[in-house]
Amino acid sequence: MTSPDVLIVGAGQAAAVAARALREGGFRGGITMVGRERHKPYERPPLSKAVLVAAEEPRLDVLPQEVWALGDIDLLNGSDAVDLDVAKRQIRLASGQVLAYDMCLLATGGEPNALASAPAGHPHVHYMRTLEDARRLRVALHGKPQVAILGGGFLGLEIAHAAMFMGASVTVFERATSLLDRFLPPDASMWLESGLREAGARLLFGASLGGIHSLPGGRIRLATDTGDLDVDEVVVAIGLSPNDSLARDAGLAIAAGGGVLVDALCRTSDERVFACGDCTSQQRPGQAAPMRLESWQNANDQARTAAAAMLGVPIPVPAVPWFWTDQGKHNIQMLGLPALDLDYLRRGDPGSGKALWIGHRGGVPLHGVALNAGADLRAIRPLFEKRLPVQLDDFLLDATNLRAWARQIQAGAAAIV
Incomplete structure (x- = not known):
């Protein structure tokens, strides 16, 4: 039995960032990382974009090669953790190997929600989570197939744009009546829908999927309440479920909506076990209940927080949630969290290819959406971070310099204090 000081279960973005943060924070004990995949930790956002369309597959490594060359992180890839014993402080792998720990970090990520009628093992059904998933879909898209994408979320729409770029014919099924509402x-949302249709996508809203059936010759028939559709490939992108079974079976607290429940230090209900990334659920300012936040930024932020907590040093100041997506040639960035009761004001015109929205409650900016305007959103980020009430009339004026406007508001608030 080996005895690492820190055992990290998972070998994705959050796991790699946490390991690096531990080393940069001065930790000199052993770090062992256990991962199911046979790859070193890699970035997932490019899987639904560049990996599908680039002439050459991009480099995806989270950590540079020199970090691994130092040999101070022991990576056990191709290994699956099947049991966590918090009393004995040990993990058992599927191989039977047992790893002890002083502190454990769960960075187990999530798994795509699956449809029983569209099993992952079907040769023409695709789920997108791993590098191998993306490589397999890339090969399928080279034949310019007819593709059905089940799910009109960020991932499904990114894949739709990539598939159309590769020459595929695309139909998107979305249960809601609009995109990303x-x-x-x-x-x-209307701008996004219009752009997809202009690019050649067929969008079916509120369609009820009755079944998916294999046809002779390898094609697939989708039975819907609006008629049958025959396609070559099906992509299922209907959300992510947290990989929390290891923690659940160990008796750790799990949030009502799923996910390992963690506090502000990313500590679980066991003082020696921490968790970060897509597998977690955490209470956030202004939210009534713990929530999951599946984003690249959150994985990084929670990883650094968990590392700081394990080191016993001050944790980083919690960042305002940030998310981005590339939809074809357009970039959308979001700051803060949406809510049903927010009022939105828009600066610019989506039709021109650039716009910025502020979602506010009583003049306090809580949610920002930038269409090809990431620099503008970054300029007013302090208003979201400090939750400063503002007069929004000047925001709407094209002549307003947003950075100067935000600084003026901050200076005024400081003077009042």
Whole structure:
């Protein structure tokens, strides 16, 4: 039995960032990382974009090669942790190997929600989570197939754009009546829908999927309440479920909506076990209940917080949630969290290819959405971080310098204090 000081279960973005933060924070004990995949930790955002369309597969490594060359992180890839014993402070792998720990970090990520009628093992059904998933879909897209994408969320729409770029014919099924209506103001959603249709996508809203059937010759028939559709490939992108079974079976607290429940230090209900990334659920300012936040930024932020907590040093100041997506040639960035009761004001025109929305409650900016305007959103980020009430009339004026406007508001608030 080996005895690492820190055992990290998972070998993705959050795991790699946490390991690096521990070393940069001065930790000199042993670090062992256990991962299911046979790859070193890699970036996942490019899987639904560049990996599908680039002439050459991009480099995806989270950590540079020299970090691994130092040999101070022991990576056990191709290994699956099947049991966590918090009383004995040990993990058992599927191989039977047992690893002890002083502190454990769960960075187990999530798994795509699956449809029983569209099993992952079907040769023409695709789920997107791993590098191998992306490589397999890339090969399928080279034949310019007819593709059905089940799910009109960020991931499904990124894949839709990539597939159309590769020459595929695309139909998107979305259960809601509009695109991303939980995340975007209505006019941003309408712009996104219009752009997809202009690019050649067929969008089916509110369609009920009755079944998926294999046809002779390898094609697939989708039975819907609006008729049958025959396609070559099916992509299922209907959300992510947290990989929390290891923690659940160990008796750790799990949030009502799923996910390992962690506090502000990313500590679980066991003082020696921490968790970060897509597998977690955490209470956030202004939210009524713990929530999961699946984003690249959150994985990094929680990883650094967990590392700081394990080191016993001050944790980083919690960042305002930030998320980005590339939809074809357009970049959308979001700051803060959406809510049903927010009022939105827009600066610019989506039709021109650039716009910025502020979602506010009583003049306090809580959610920002930038269409090809990331620099503008960054300029006013302090208003979201400090939750400063503002007069928004000047925001709407094209002549207003947003950075100067934000600085003026901050100076005024400081003077009042």
